[in-house]
Amino acid sequence: MAEFSAGEEGKNRKILEIKNLRTHFHTKAGPLKAVDGLSYHVYKGESVGVVGESGCGKSISAMSVLRLIPNPPGEIVSGEILFNGQDLLKLTEQEMREIRGNRIAMIFQEPSASLNPVLTVRRQLSETLELHRGLDKKQSLEESIRLLKQVGIPDAERRVHDYPFQFSGGMQQRIMIAMGLSCKPELLIADEPTTSLDVTIQAQLMELIDDLRRTSGISVIIITHNLGLVARYVDRVNVMYTGRLVESCSTQQLFDGPAHPYTSALLASVPRLDSPRKKSMRVIKGLPPDLTRLPSGCSFHPRCESAMDICRKEIPPLEHIAGDHYCACFFDHGKYL
Amino acid sequence: MDAVEKEAKKRNYAVNMLVRLVKEKPLGAAGAVVLLVLLLVGVFANVLAPYGYNDMDLSARLSPSSPAHILGTDNLGRDLLSRIIYGARISMIVGFSVALIGTALAAVLGIISGYFGGAVDFVIQRFVDGMMCLPSLIVVLTVVAITGPGLLPIILVLGVEGGVGGRVRVVRGAVIAIKRNLYVEASRSIGATSLRTMAEHILPNVMAPVIVMFTTSLGSAIITEATLSFIGLGIPPPEPSWGGMLSLSGRSFMLIAPWMAFWPGLCLCVAVYGVNVLGDALRDLLDPRLEGGSGSYKIKKMIGGGFGGGIFGRRRRQKPENT
Amino acid sequence: MENERILDVENMSKFFPIASGGGAFRRKTADLRAVDGISFHIMKGETLGIVGESGCGKTTTGRCVLRLYDNIKGTVSFEGTDLTKLGAEQARRARREMQMIFQDPMASLDPRMTVGKIIGEPFRAHGEPERKDEIAELFRMVELDPNMAGRYPHEFSGGQRQRIGIARALALRPKFIVCDEPVSALDVSVQAQIIALLEGLREELGLTYLFIAHDLSVVRHISDRVAVMYLGKIVEITRSDELYSNPLHPYTLALLSAVPIPNPRLDRQRRRVMLSGDVPSPVNLPRGCRFNPRCPKRASGLCSEVEPELKPLSPGSDHWVACHHA
Numbered sequence: 001m002a003e004f005s006a007g008e009e010g011k012n013r014k015i016l017e018i019k020n021l022r023t024h025f026h027t028k029a030g031p032l033k034a035v036d037g038l039s040y041h042v043y044k045g046e047s048v049g050v051v052g053e054s055g056c057g058k059s060i061s062a063m064s065v066l067r068l069i070p071n072p073p074g075e076i077v078s079g080e081i082l083f084n085g086q087d088l089l090k091l092t093e094q095e096m097r098e099i100r101g102n103r104i105a106m107i108f109q110e111p112s113a114s115l116n117p118v119l120t121v122r123r124q125l126s127e128t129l130e131l132h133r134g135l136d137k138k139q140s141l142e143e144s145i146r147l148l149k150q151v152g153i154p155d156a157e158r159r160v161h162d163y164p165f166q167f168s169g170g171m172q173q174r175i176m177i178a179m180g181l182s183c184k185p186e187l188l189i190a191d192e193p194t195t196s197l198d199v200t201i202q203a204q205l206m207e208l209i210d211d212l213r214r215t216s217g218i219s220v221i222i223i224t225h226n227l228g229l230v231a232r233y234v235d236r237v238n239v240m241y242t243g244r245l246v247e248s249c250s251t252q253q254l255f256d257g258p259a260h261p262y263t264s265a266l267l268a269s270v271p272r273l274d275s276p277r278k279k280s281m282r283v284i285k286g287l288p289p290d291l292t293r294l295p296s297g298c299s300f301h302p303r304c305e306s307a308m309d310i311c312r313k314e315i316p317p318l319e320h321i322a323g324d325h326y327c328a329c330f331f332d333h334g335k336y337l
Numbered sequence: 338m339d340a341v342e343k344e345a346k347k348r349n350y351a352v353n354m355l356v357r358l359v360k361e362k363p364l365g366a367a368g369a370v371v372l373l374v375l376l377l378v379g380v381f382a383n384v385l386a387p388y389g390y391n392d393m394d395l396s397a398r399l400s401p402s403s404p405a406h407i408l409g410t411d412n413l414g415r416d417l418l419s420r421i422i423y424g425a426r427i428s429m430i431v432g433f434s435v436a437l438i439g440t441a442l443a444a445v446l447g448i449i450s451g452y453f454g455g456a457v458d459f460v461i462q463r464f465v466d467g468m469m470c471l472p473s474l475i476v477v478l479t480v481v482a483i484t485g486p487g488l489l490p491i492i493l494v495l496g497v498e499g500g501v502g503g504r505v506r507v508v509r510g511a512v513i514a515i516k517r518n519l520y521v522e523a524s525r526s527i528g529a530t531s532l533r534t535m536a537e538h539i540l541p542n543v544m545a546p547v548i549v550m551f552t553t554s555l556g557s558a559i560i561t562e563a564t565l566s567f568i569g570l571g572i573p574p575p576e577p578s579w580g581g582m583l584s585l586s587g588r589s590f591m592l593i594a595p596w597m598a599f600w601p602g603l604c605l606c607v608a609v610y611g612v613n614v615l616g617d618a619l620r621d622l623l624d625p626r627l628e629g630g631s632g633s634y635k636i637k638k639m640i641g642g643g644f645g646g647g648i649f650g651r652r653r654r655q656k657p658e659n660t
Numbered sequence: 661m662e663n664e665r666i667l668d669v670e671n672m673s674k675f676f677p678i679a680s681g682g683g684a685f686r687r688k689t690a691d692l693r694a695v696d697g698i699s700f701h702i703m704k705g706e707t708l709g710i711v712g713e714s715g716c717g718k719t720t721t722g723r724c725v726l727r728l729y730d731n732i733k734g735t736v737s738f739e740g741t742d743l744t745k746l747g748a749e750q751a752r753r754a755r756r757e758m759q760m761i762f763q764d765p766m767a768s769l770d771p772r773m774t775v776g777k778i779i780g781e782p783f784r785a786h787g788e789p790e791r792k793d794e795i796a797e798l799f800r801m802v803e804l805d806p807n808m809a810g811r812y813p814h815e816f817s818g819g820q821r822q823r824i825g826i827a828r829a830l831a832l833r834p835k836f837i838v839c840d841e842p843v844s845a846l847d848v849s850v851q852a853q854i855i856a857l858l859e860g861l862r863e864e865l866g867l868t869y870l871f872i873a874h875d876l877s878v879v880r881h882i883s884d885r886v887a888v889m890y891l892g893k894i895v896e897i898t899r900s901d902e903l904y905s906n907p908l909h910p911y912t913l914a915l916l917s918a919v920p921i922p923n924p925r926l927d928r929q930r931r932r933v934m935l936s937g938d939v940p941s942p943v944n945l946p947r948g949c950r951f952n953p954r955c956p957k958r959a960s961g962l963c964s965e966v967e968p969e970l971k972p973l974s975p976g977s978d979h980w981v982a983c984h985h986a
Contacts, residue, residue: 053847053848053849053850054847154937168938170938171938198713198714198874198939199713199874199876199915199918199919200713200914200915200918200935201713201938202918203917203918203934203935204934204935204936207934225847225848226920227848227922228919228920228921228922228927229920230922231920231921231922231923231924231927232920232924232927233920251924252924252925255922255923255924255925265849266848266849267922269848269849269851269852270848270851270852270877270922271852271855271877271878271880271881272877272921272922272923273876273877273880273904273916273919273921274921274923274926281852281855281856281881282852283849283852283853283856284849284852284853287817287819287820287850288847288849518767518770519762519763519764519767519768520767520768520769520770522728522762522768523760523762523768523769523825523828524770524781524785525728526726526728526755526759526760527755527759527781527782527785527828527832528752528753528754528755528756528782528785528786528832529752529781529784529785530752530785533784533785537770537773537781537784538770541770541772541773542770542771542772
């Protein structure tokens with residue numbers, strides 16, 4: 001495994017690059033384009049956010065990376081997912097298994113549903129360690145305890161023998177993180193990792209993930225709808241709407257001056273602790289569209305306040321506007337031309 | 338495609354179910370046809386039967402099938418076809434009444450027991466326990482021995498015996514699951530009485546298991562009635578019950594007139610088999626987890642990325658690969 | 661009129677027995693002290709927010725106020741009537757005036773009823789005729805098309821379902837509504853729509869809300885006053901602006917600092933208070949101040965010995981805190 005450990009060679013090396021990914025689902029009402037031409041990349045040691053409302057394809061794109069899309073009804077129609085330069089979509093299922101959990105780990109929203117309720121934490125942790133890292137029973141127990149300590153579970157020596165239900169929701173998510181880290185992955189995908197948890201527990205866990213990233217140089221993709229989490233824990237943001245990227249930029253750029261009308265509306269529609277209390281929120285009209293019946297042109301145009309004629313006819317491409325800032329909107333193309 | 342789906346939505350729930358039954362469960366649909374035919378035969382028995390069920394033609398005793406008697410005659414010269422047709426009427430009367438009484442009892446007791454819980458639940462469940470530890474056939478035999486055989490005692494004893502038993506448990510379980518839904522509490526917060534909540538929210542939501550229960554108890558009631566008549570404690574002769582026709586006379590003349598036992602036996606088998614496959618098909622169709630047809634629900638869940646089991650179940654299944 | 665208290669809660673407690681054994685052999689072994697002696701009031705037309713983490717008793721508080729439970733200790737007076745003294749049938753009638761909006765709009769709507777029937781349920785429950793025009797008016801009040809009355813809940817999106825839940829709560833023109841996490845299950849852009857709708861209805865119909873949520877930014881936005889709960893107790897209660905600009909209880913401080921602000925530069929400048937550990941179980945409460953095992957301040961031995969009382973900062977102040985060191 002030595003060749004995968006963090007080397008100094010690539011601080012600016014792209015560990016993951018998604019190119020023009022299309023993941024569709026076949027439904028009675030026709031193809032449902034959950035992800036439709038998505039491209040983004042993650043540098044080594046970086047934390048990238050994927051933001052959007054439910055149904056925007058953020059979770060599906062992450063599951064596509066691990067090829068966890070059930071087929072049928074789902075299908076990765078086209079695109080490339082380059083992990084360290086290797087296209088994951090071209091690998092066999094056998095090779096993919098080597099990657100999953102081993103080099104790319106994923107943690108989900110609902111920890112209680114992701115842990116096997118009839119096995120002790122030790123069994124679940126050591127299974128991975130013995131399988132992927134070839135440790136023997138004694139070593140795997142020691143390593144399990146070390147991992148639990150690393151994710152901040154008190155009294156790890158004793159609690160490693162407990163069952164998942166004996167832990168609180170926050171502790172279960174810590175165990176999931178420990179399992180995700182057990183094989184020293186290069187990339188951790190966290191799909192709404194704290195949505196079902198309380199704010200103080202959420203803060204603890206996000207700090208934990210952030211610390212791990214800083215100390216071990218692992219790259220992190222955080223999928224969330226919470227813009228506050230993005231502001232605090234993410235270096236670069238990708239904003240998704242109906243399966244496409246509408247804006248991609250550094251976190252500071254996003255909050256300083258979002259370019260896409262959807263992004264700015266999203267930012268304006270959350271109540272914030274730092275704005276005057278009675279300031280009325282701007283409300284985005286309407287609902288995200290049905291993915292099987294997308295509007296023509298830019299899919300956001302029926303809800304957009306600056307929609308023009310061209311928006312109804314053509315799909316705006318993702319264009320470079322400044323520095324590391326990309327946006328898919330005709331309105332802004334005009335502004336920056 | 339779109340218009341077709343919208344049209345389908347507008348159609349009545351029952352019609353929709355029927356379409357799905359034929360499309361997805363052809364065997365179940367065949368069972369439904371069998372039941373429907375039996376029902377019609379039972380209702381129009383006096384029109385359909387060529388002879389009365391007790392009309393004896395002593396000159397044509399034990400005759401095999403002939404143009405005059407298509408299925409032959411019995412040892413008293415009665416037309417077998419007519420007796421089977423009238424027998425269908427008895428089977429249907431007994432079957433439906435027993436299933437109705439039994440299911441209604443089980444539903445009412447189960448809903449009360451599950452909804453109120455506590456002491457009410459305790460009393461009802463211990464009573465059900467008591468009933469369940471008595472061998473049912475013995476209970477029925479004892480009661481019939483006291484009241485004497487007849488249509489009404491059979492219906493009552495089978496109905497009550499079937500209703501106060503395991504089926505109460507099935508309904509109670511379903512009710513306890515439904516009761517946890519927020520809309521039940523919402524109904525209380527609006528100010529609805531318990532009775533209204535049970536009628537408006539609990540009952541419609543337990544209808545699926547209750548309907549399945551109805552069909553299965555229909556099948557078992559037909560069989561039990563035949564059994565009782567077979568041992569002479571069911572419908573007294575000369576009323577033509579299929580079980581009775583199989584019994585004494587059927588057996589005694591087995592070798593010289595096999596058709597006397599064959600035809601009623603065949604009818605019994607087909608009827609019960611049909612009802613049971615219908616019940617199985619309904620169980621699958623009414624399962625709310627499968628509602629809305631193949632997979633569309635699951636896709637919605639995935640895309641929504643939201644809460645709940647569907648997607649996580651799938652993820653867990655993927656688990657062995659990545660651990 | 662304006663300065664009238666619509667709801668007055670005095671020393672209210674609700675314990676749930678933890679029992680072992682079954683049926684006739686059930687024995688109470690302990691109490692889960694979900695709500696443990698809290699007092700607050702709500703003025704007419706005011707919105708009181710309750711925040712806290714899961715298990716702090718905020719949802720139980722909402723349900724006690726509607727008297728959805730029996731065996732509530734203390735008094736809950738709604739417009740002068742003590743609800744805890746009412747029998748089940750009287751309490752049911754009293755619920756005409758007070759309604760509830762639930763967190764999960766899908767679970768709170770019966771999947772087998774059309775939304776028209778769902779919105780008409782309050783009329784049926786109180787033996788009133790279901791008038792078509794009245795139901796259509798309710799649809800319009802929550803900005804839905806009355807022609808959709810014949811559809812089923814699963815045909816609607818989350819935000820629309822929550823609108824249906826709101827219409828049902830408004831049907832009998834109540835004076836007071838308990839909103840139990842009404843927007844937590846919704847998408848960000850839809851959250852804003854529902855909050856705006858709730859605010860509009862409050863102005864239009866002169867409603868009073870008890871707004872329960874765990875999202876501090878949402879509560880701050882909609883509430884006039886906010887109560888912070890921890891393990892069945894109110895630890896701090898005051899005006900919204902005051903609470904967020906001058907939080908005094910260490911728990912309030914920690915809660916606030918756990919919420920990231922959607923602005924990286926500002927967020928980095930904020931003081932961060934991290935809490936360690938989980939919320940203790942409401943069955944085995946810690947001795948002294950309930951917060952003391954997790955408290956970053958824990959200034960004195962007093963904290964682990966004596967439970968602090970909720971009292972005003974200075975006599976007459978509307979800022980009440982339960983901390984020995986506030």
